Amino acid sequence: MKGRVFEIREFTLHDGPGVRTTVFLKGCPLRCAWCHNPEGQRFEVETMRRRDGEEIPCGVDWEASALARELLINADIMLQSGGGVTFSGGEPLAQAEFVCEVSDLLHAHGIHLAIETSGHAPQEDFRSVVSRMDFVYQDLKHHDADAFRRWTGGDLALVLENVTWLRTSGVPFVFRVPLIPGVNDSAADRAALEALAAGAKVEWLPYNAAAGAKYPMLGRAYPLAKRGD
Numbered sequence: 001m002k003g004r005v006f007e008i009r010e011f012t013l014h015d016g017p018g019v020r021t022t023v024f025l026k027g028c029p030l031r032c033a034w035c036h037n038p039e040g041q042r043f044e045v046e047t048m049r050r051r052d053g054e055e056i057p058c059g060v061d062w063e064a065s066a067l068a069r070e071l072l073i074n075a076d077i078m079l080q081s082g083g084g085v086t087f088s089g090g091e092p093l094a095q096a097e098f099v100c101e102v103s104d105l106l107h108a109h110g111i112h113l114a115i116e117t118s119g120h121a122p123q124e125d126f127r128s129v130v131s132r133m134d135f136v137y138q139d140l141k142h143h144d145a146d147a148f149r150r151w152t153g154g155d156l157a158l159v160l161e162n163v164t165w166l167r168t169s170g171v172p173f174v175f176r177v178p179l180i181p182g183v184n185d186s187a188a189d190r191a192a193l194e195a196l197a198a199g200a201k202v203e204w205l206p207y208n209a210a211a212g213a214k215y216p217m218l219g220r221a222y223p224l225a226k227r228g229d
């Protein structure tokens with residue numbers, strides 16, 4: 001089957017162990033106000049226009065087998081370094097069947113697989129993809145359902161249901177919290193997020209001050225622009 005990808009980044013060092021290739025899948029059900037990959041949000045193919053006029057196409061359709069072949073070009077260095085492939089986005093779970101097919105092809109070659117996910121996906125999609133992974137980076141964006149809906153457009157209960165299953169799945173994971181000024185970075189917010197993590201490891205990610213950079217290239221306004229970005 002086919003899936004839509006907006007970037008394949010080779011030799012990444014921060015998306016899991018060893019030397020990795022990160023695949024950015026296009027499309028996401030959320031609209032986080034601080035999203036620094038807005039070209040990954042919409043499912044349709046788009047074009048980013050740089051200031052110098054260069055046009056960058058965002059969204060290429062791949063057959064699962066062709067994508068696996070492309071990723072396996074770096075198999076030797078992945079295997080030697082203890083690295084692998086990381087699925088990111090956008091939201092990779094929004095193309096769950098495609099990710100499963102690519103994952104099975106890669107696992108057959110012994111490739112370590114990781115995923116970066118918001119966890120905002122139907123249970124069956126979350127379970128089928130995550131059970132194929134060797135490691136999960138699970139976002140925790142907010143602890144309060146109203147704030148979660150306000151800042152991401154999503155349903156926190158859906159994420160927490162999936163997190164509950166993740167804890168029992170046996171798949172190693174870490175929570176990642178993007179700390180957004182005025183959204184989830186107060187002492188009370190951090191304490192509530194720690195409580196939600198319930199002893200699991202949490203990586204606190206500093207706010208990316210350049211997060212708004214790509215919005216003008218897509219003809220859109222950065223939702224947090226009024227904060228001075």
Ligand code: SF4
Pocket residue numbers: 028029030031032034035036037038040041089090091118
């Ligand atoms: S879940 Fe990720 S890709 Fe989707 S809107 Fe939020 S930050 Fe962007």
